[in-house]
Amino acid sequence: METREYIESGVLELYVYDQLSPAERRDVEAMCALHPDVRAEMEAIQASMDAYATAGPVQPPAALRERILSQLELTEAPEPPVVKMPAPQPSYNWMAAAAAVLLLVSLSINYYQYDQNKALNGQVAQLQTDRNVMADNNAHLTKQINIVTADLAVLSNPANVKIELAGLPLSPAAKALIYWDRQRKSTYINTTGLPPLAEGKQYQLWAIVDGKPVDLGVLPLTPQETILAQMRDVSEPQAFAITIEPKGGSAGPTLDQMIVLGKM
Amino acid sequence: MPTRLNISEQELVARLQRNDRVAYEHLYDNYSTALYGVINRVITDEEMACDVLQEAFVKIWNNIHGYDAAKGKLFTWMLNICRNLAIDKTRSKDYSNNQKNQSAEKSVSQLERIHTETIKPDQIGLREVVGQLDPNERFLIDLMYFKGYTQAEIAEEYNMPLGTVKTRLRSATMNLRKLFK
Numbered sequence: 001m002e003t004r005e006y007i008e009s010g011v012l013e014l015y016v017y018d019q020l021s022p023a024e025r026r027d028v029e030a031m032c033a034l035h036p037d038v039r040a041e042m043e044a045i046q047a048s049m050d051a052y053a054t055a056g057p058v059q060p061p062a063a064l065r066e067r068i069l070s071q072l073e074l075t076e077a078p079e080p081p082v083v084k085m086p087a088p089q090p091s092y093n094w095m096a097a098a099a100a101v102l103l104l105v106s107l108s109i110n111y112y113q114y115d116q117n118k119a120l121n122g123q124v125a126q127l128q129t130d131r132n133v134m135a136d137n138n139a140h141l142t143k144q145i146n147i148v149t150a151d152l153a154v155l156s157n158p159a160n161v162k163i164e165l166a167g168l169p170l171s172p173a174a175k176a177l178i179y180w181d182r183q184r185k186s187t188y189i190n191t192t193g194l195p196p197l198a199e200g201k202q203y204q205l206w207a208i209v210d211g212k213p214v215d216l217g218v219l220p221l222t223p224q225e226t227i228l229a230q231m232r233d234v235s236e237p238q239a240f241a242i243t244i245e246p247k248g249g250s251a252g253p254t255l256d257q258m259i260v261l262g263k264m
Numbered sequence: 265m266p267t268r269l270n271i272s273e274q275e276l277v278a279r280l281q282r283n284d285r286v287a288y289e290h291l292y293d294n295y296s297t298a299l300y301g302v303i304n305r306v307i308t309d310e311e312m313a314c315d316v317l318q319e320a321f322v323k324i325w326n327n328i329h330g331y332d333a334a335k336g337k338l339f340t341w342m343l344n345i346c347r348n349l350a351i352d353k354t355r356s357k358d359y360s361n362n363q364k365n366q367s368a369e370k371s372v373s374q375l376e377r378i379h380t381e382t383i384k385p386d387q388i389g390l391r392e393v394v395g396q397l398d399p400n401e402r403f404l405i406d407l408m409y410f411k412g413y414t415q416a417e418i419a420e421e422y423n424m425p426l427g428t429v430k431t432r433l434r435s436a437t438m439n440l441r442k443l444f445k
Binding site for chain 1: 272274282283284285288289292293296297298299300301302304305310313314317318321322325333334335336337339340343344347348393394405408409410412414415430433434437440441443444
């Protein structure tokens with residue numbers, strides 16, 4: 001996903017202005033968790049909106065403070081216990097001095113540990129965020145690997161025959177690749193070399209068997225995540241061809257709309 | 265003496281979640297003027313604005329366990345609670361009865377005028393900021409952010425193409441960012 005495009009779509013503003021449905025809000029939150037640059041942009045928009053919203057602070061009436069605080073069920077923070085110490089005896093001066101030193105040492109250790117603890121808390125939060133981001137990335141990569149593995153299985157199958165379909169006068173630069181499995185008779189196609197279609201049109205694949213066209217199905221309208229699309233099986237094809245047909249396909253090929261052709 | 269704690273936001277949230285009185289005093293003493301200012305941008309009636317601030321604090325207290333720092337700052341979260349409660353209030357029956365005499369006609373310029381006049385004398389900072397924004401853009405932001413309109417409602421009510429609303433909104437946000445860098 002191109003994050004720049006996402007940012008420029010204006011969806012982050014709509015999030016800040018509360019214009020999105022709960023599902024759309026969750027999408028935006030997921031994008032922010034996944035992409036630091038999207039998150040930074042969101043924070044910048046939010047910060048400017050917060051600043052605009054609070055540009056005119058107003059002091060509430062003084063009595064409101066108690067009225068509000070008394071509405072909440074709050075607990076008093078426990079006061080640190082006061083420990084009464086017996087008055088030091090003059091003869092114990094050295095003990096008091098030693099105790100003071102020990103206390104000082106203990107306090108500095110406490111302080112050091114408190115500091116460490118604070119730093120660790122921050123690190124834990126950061127690590128949790130990092131972990132979530134990595135888990136998301138991992139899920140995405142796993143999906144990609146599955147797709148590529150499936151494509152690779154087809155490409156590396158020794159039973160496959162590769163047929164190049166070349167462009168016809170209708171669109172000389174167009175091309176497509178067929179992998180036909182001569183054992184299982186299955187057909188796979190890579191159509192990245194075909195030009196985009198006008199609205200309402202769809203590509204349809206045909207095999208020529210015994211000189212007659214056999215419908216192998218229409219190609220998907222939206223771009224697929226896989227490189228190869230599986231089409232209908234065919235036995236003993238002599239050639240493959242693709243035509244441009246009305247959306248949904250036709251019963252027979254429209255011959256003057258044939259865009260690529262390849263013989264076995 | 266106002267309460268001021270010198271602690272991180274993370275620590276503050278933890279203490280709020282424990283119902284710690286000092287933490288709530290800190291929250292009130294440090295944020296109530298900003299939050300009350302936001303409420304005043306939506307509602308002008310003092311009694312109602314006070315009620316909204318009270319409801320907001322009760323809601324913050326009730327929902328503090330649901331606050332998720334990953335989704336934004338504590339202050340933004342509180343601000344949105346106040347803003348949404350205030351907008352809800354303007355849609356309630358009491359409010360519309362109160363305002364009936366005002367709603368006879370709804371032209372852009374009239375709403376604009378009402379809005380400018382609702383700035384209180386002590387909101388000097390706001391007057392300055394408002395003066396630097398394009399009136400049309402500010403009006404659009406305020407309708408959405410403080411009056412709770414959707415883009416489609418604005419387009420319909422003010423007879424603007426939805427596309428214009430969207431482009432203007434984007435440019436308004438850009439300008440806001442320049443102003444509050």
